[in-house]
Amino acid sequence: MLAGLPGLEVVKIRQLLLLWYKEKGRDLPWRHQKDPYCIWVSEIMLQQTQVKTVIPFYQRWLQRFPTIKDLALADLQEVLKAWEGLGYYARARNLHKAAQYLIQNYNGIFPDRLEEVLSLPGIGRTTAGGILSAAFNQPISILDGNVKRVLSRFIALSVPPSKALPQLWELSDSLIDLENPRDFNQGLMDLGATVCTRKNPKCDQCPWQGDCQAYNKGIQSQLPMSEKSTPIPHKKIGVAVIYNDQGQILIDRRPTDKMLGGLWEFPGGKLEPDETVEECIKREILEELGIIIEVNEHIITVDHAYTHFRVSLIVHACRYLGGEPKPIGCEEIRWVNLDQLEEFPFPKANIKIIEALKLIKDC
DNA sequence: AATACGTGGTC
DNA sequence: TGACCAAGTAT
Structure with a gap:
């Protein structure tokens, strides 16, 4: 029974x-x-x-x-x-x-x-x-x-x-x-x-x-009765596609045990209140990589939904100006050519950025 | 016990 | 567009 x-x-x-x-x-x-x-x-x-x-x-x-x-x-x-x-x-x-x-x-x-x-x-x-x-x-x-x-x-x-x-x-x-x-x-x-x-x-x-x-x-x-859901925040992230004089792009590997751990990404960070995207990107890159960049034209804005928050990645092309890049907020950094990007694992939101870069190059 | 953790599909 | 959900686990 x-x-x-x-x-x-x-x-x-x-x-x-x-x-x-x-x-x-x-x-x-x-x-x-x-x-x-x-x-x-x-x-x-x-x-x-x-x-x-x-x-x-x-x-x-x-x-x-x-x-x-x-x-x-x-x-x-x-x-x-x-x-x-x-x-x-x-x-x-x-x-x-x-x-x-x-x-x-x-x-x-x-x-x-x-x-x-x-x-x-x-x-x-x-x-x-x-x-x-x-x-x-x-x-x-x-x-x-x-x-x-x-x-x-x-x-x-x-x-x-x-x-x-x-x-x-x-x-x-x-x-x-x-x-x-x-x-x-x-x-x-x-x-x-x-x-x-x-x-x-x-x-x-x-x-x-x-x-x-x-x-x-x-x-x-x-049935079944639905689970109660909590509202999810929406973050705006400034993202840098940093080029050096050889036309290479700077990417970083995320800390292994965090979200998207071990995957590569284009560096960036969250917009602070009352901060422009340009200011945000320049600040984040100095804090996370220890280098000075010039923030140039907007490339694409990628909207992406994760399980517990949503993001808008506001991506700008940038130029490397000076300083030795150091992996301060990440595991590892690399300068790579556009064609090499596909050798690295990237999260979906970043793959949308790579697609945009390829389109730009083809023009 | 509640929250973090990806992405694709549906309406 | 935004909300909800799909062969769950770790903390």
């Missing part, structure tokens, strides 16, 4: 989902084999990221880093370059760090014990369950966005999922099919992704329609 359901009902519910999955489950690249490394890579990439976005990254990644050893031996810069555009770059840094740890301590073998998997950086409860069930068919439950939505509707949860995590985990634990946990977990996620969608759920195609409390109450489109 669980969640008010008799044991016989639970057996039926499991079978309904497994049957549905067999007929309607998605064919995804990482389901073709059971190498825990490949499953691991897919699970990390899929954190907060849609399947459609992940697939090309996943295939390129395994081509470049086919094994844990290949990943461990690679340079972090190359790892980040392979991750460029996927976002949440700590995932790539953690994947790299964990691969090196596995080479050092596990002879490069991915562990099959929950406690050990959970101890790896970047792997939490859901990712651990996803890996252990998919790679080893272990009955470890999951609670990702899809499962939260499916289960919230299934029990007509009257609060946002984040307010009922223990209850939802308990339900996911109780439902999982002990004979076929791999297909059960994958089926649960597929159900959320293709049938029990956030908007316009296709309840007429759902194997759990008869047992879904939200459906039976006619409130499925109102």
Whole structure:
């Protein structure tokens, strides 16, 4: 007995989902084999990221880093370059760090014990369950966005999922099919992704329609309850594309453990109140790099939305005048040609700047 | 417990 | 354009 359901009902519910999955489950690249490394890579990439976005990254990644050893031996810069555009770059840094740890301590073998998997950086409860069930068919439950939505509707949860995590985990634990946990977990996620969608759920195609409390109450489109959101600030950033007399451009590498850590960027900083963009850029470059520049024409303004704030990058062409550049507020600095920029990993907002520079050069 | 952490898609 | 969300984890 669980969640008010008799044991016989639970057996039926499991079978309904497994049957549905067999007929309607998605064919995804990482389901073709059971190498825990490949499953691991897919699970990390899929954190907060849609399947459609992940697939090309996943295939390129395994081509470049086919094994844990290949990943461990690679340079972090190359790892980040392979991750460029996927976002949440700590995932790539953690994947790299964990691969090196596995080479050092596990002879490069991915562990099959929950406690050990959970101890790896970047792997939490859901990712651990996803890996252990998919790679080893272990009955470890999951609670990702899809499962939260499916289960919230299934029990007509009257609060946002984040307010009922223990209850939802308990339900996911109780439902999982002990004979076929791999297909059960994958089926649960597929159900959320293709049938029990956030908007316009296709309840007429759902194997759990008869047992879904939200459906039976006619409130499925109102669930799950939305999380409360806080307003996000909007920052204006002055950005410098600094040229020297050889026509090279100055770029810097961001501190490894901060936002966009390890990625390269065009230097700059936040506009202070009552400061012009020109003043801001000149001040920031002196503070961060210790050099004097002349701020020239406006190149482009890039608007970009992150999760918890938005920015307008106001980019100006600048000329290097004097002083020895020093990495004061960053890890490293380099003078590079326009053509060399693509060798470095850049965040998306900076890639828009590079595109603009290429257009200017072509004129 | 609340916040930091990217990007692409939708309406 | 702005708000919201998608295979979450770390602190």
